[in-house]
Amino acid sequence: MKKSLIVLFCAVPVFLPGYPVSGQDTDSWKASPGIVEKLSKARSDVNYYEEKVPAYVLPDLLLSSSGRKINTASAWMKQRRPEVLELFRENVYGRIPPTPYTKTFRLVNEDSNAMNGMATLKEIDIVIGSEGKSLTIHLYIFLPNNEKKPVPLFLLINNRDPSNIDPSRKVRSEFWPAEEVIARGYGIAAFYNADVDPDKYDEFRDGIHGILDRGRGADSWGTIAAWAWGASRCMDYFVSDRDIDDKKIAVAGHSRGGKTALWAGAEDQRFALVISNESGCGGAALARRKFGETIARINGSFPHWFCTNYRKYNDNEDSMPVDMHMLMALIAPRAVYVASAEEDLWADPRGSYLSLYHSMPVFQLLKTKTSLPEAMPPLNKPVYSGKAAYHIRDGSHNMLLKDWNWFMDFADTLFK
Ligand code: GTR
Numbered sequence: 001m002k003k004s005l006i007v008l009f010c011a012v013p014v015f016l017p018g019y020p021v022s023g024q025d026t027d028s029w030k031a032s033p034g035i036v037e038k039l040s041k042a043r044s045d046v047n048y049y050e051e052k053v054p055a056y057v058l059p060d061l062l063l064s065s066s067g068r069k070i071n072t073a074s075a076w077m078k079q080r081r082p083e084v085l086e087l088f089r090e091n092v093y094g095r096i097p098p099t100p101y102t103k104t105f106r107l108v109n110e111d112s113n114a115m116n117g118m119a120t121l122k123e124i125d126i127v128i129g130s131e132g133k134s135l136t137i138h139l140y141i142f143l144p145n146n147e148k149k150p151v152p153l154f155l156l157i158n159n160r161d162p163s164n165i166d167p168s169r170k171v172r173s174e175f176w177p178a179e180e181v182i183a184r185g186y187g188i189a190a191f192y193n194a195d196v197d198p199d200k201y202d203e204f205r206d207g208i209h210g211i212l213d214r215g216r217g218a219d220s221w222g223t224i225a226a227w228a229w230g231a232s233r234c235m236d237y238f239v240s241d242r243d244i245d246d247k248k249i250a251v252a253g254h255s256r257g258g259k260t261a262l263w264a265g266a267e268d269q270r271f272a273l274v275i276s277n278e279s280g281c282g283g284a285a286l287a288r289r290k291f292g293e294t295i296a297r298i299n300g301s302f303p304h305w306f307c308t309n310y311r312k313y314n315d316n317e318d319s320m321p322v323d324m325h326m327l328m329a330l331i332a333p334r335a336v337y338v339a340s341a342e343e344d345l346w347a348d349p350r351g352s353y354l355s356l357y358h359s360m361p362v363f364q365l366l367k368t369k370t371s372l373p374e375a376m377p378p379l380n381k382p383v384y385s386g387k388a389a390y391h392i393r394d395g396s397h398n399m400l401l402k403d404w405n406w407f408m409d410f411a412d413t414l415f416k
Pocket residue numbers: 159254255256257279280281293298301
């Protein structure tokens with residue numbers, strides 16, 4: 001296997017060893033040749049071969065734009081972190097407009113005998129208004145009845161059919177396994193992403209863009225940033241509810257929802273844990289690997305997800321001033337869980353793990369006792385270290401109870 005060269009930009013270049021070196025880490029995950037072949041046959045224009053990943057240079061996390069070496073926690077938090085956050089706003093997800101708005105929480109339904117008495121259901125309408133227009137985010141929350149309050153809670157950004165988050169529980173889905181989460185002593189909440197912004201390209205007329213945008217530029221927020229903003233409005237509610245421990249909130253999402261969860265955690269430091277499941281391109285996966293989905297492909301298929309500036313990096317990843325290890329670092333010293341699936345090479349499992357791995361210098365600078373090895377863990381063997389976690393599950397692109405059980409195991413190490 002080819003050894004990829006990773007050089008960090010800094011005054012004295014640091015050469016990190018490539019991954020993987022043959023003969024090393026024999027039980028760590030490697031893509032199954034059968035899956036690689038099958039996917040490559042279906043899309044010959046997409047790279048699924050590790051040996052075809054180009055050599056790349058990752059931007060240095062710990063070097064400020066003015067050339068200052070960042071070597072203390074306070075220099076990271078006060079100088080470099082805000083700088084990196086701005087780079088992501090400017091080049092990837094876009095900026096939230098400063099438009100003032102009103103926000104009202106309405107408890108529209110409460111049932112203290114939900115799930116056969118196991119939980120209390122609260123349905124909250126979060127009503128956002130500006131200049132005579134308004135939008136409502138429906139937030140569903142189940143809280144365990146048998147736990148001491150306040151409780152820690154998982155918030156799912158639901159990017160799939162609303163039936164996945166059915167408050168009546170007539171429909172039950174592993175995508176939001178509410179009963180199982182309640183049984184583990186956590187609260188579980190969800191909102192439907194399209195409440196905030198429908199997932200379609202309409203030149204940003206509908207959803208929250210139609211309410212808060214006052215003109216748009218190349219750095220204006222896209223739909224992912226809008227969904228992340230929606231997650232923060234849910235967080236505003238959690239802060240106001242004394243039954244919920246707002247210091248122990250995990251924000252979780254799958255795929256486009258997983259990209260959103262990462263950005264929500266970067267923009268809003270109130271989230272204590274970010275769970276990004278199979279988020280791939282524009283999420284956890286390192287863009288410079290050009291493995292599976294690439295920036296050009298994602299901007300082509302989903303022109304509304306990111307800011308317009310992101311298109312500058314179509315087939316031009318190496319010129320991007322950030323890569324996704326820097327997004328992981330924005331979450332530190334809080335916790336981040338990245339998950340992949342064996343058959344989901346489109347979302348680049350190895351690139352997603354490496355992104356987490358290359359954010360370790362920041363987790364360490366912030367004294368989080370977090371240290372992941374460069375080698376990926378084997379299939380179905382989660383690795384947890386301090387504030388970082390990763391697993392690769394067998395099977396295809398989805399978020400299943402198996403994933404959630406591992407997320408909760410990790411959350412137990414942080415919150416219980
Ligand atoms: C795909 C897209 C991915 C991923 C996925 C999903 O079509 O290429 O980036 O987000 O959708 O959200 O399920």
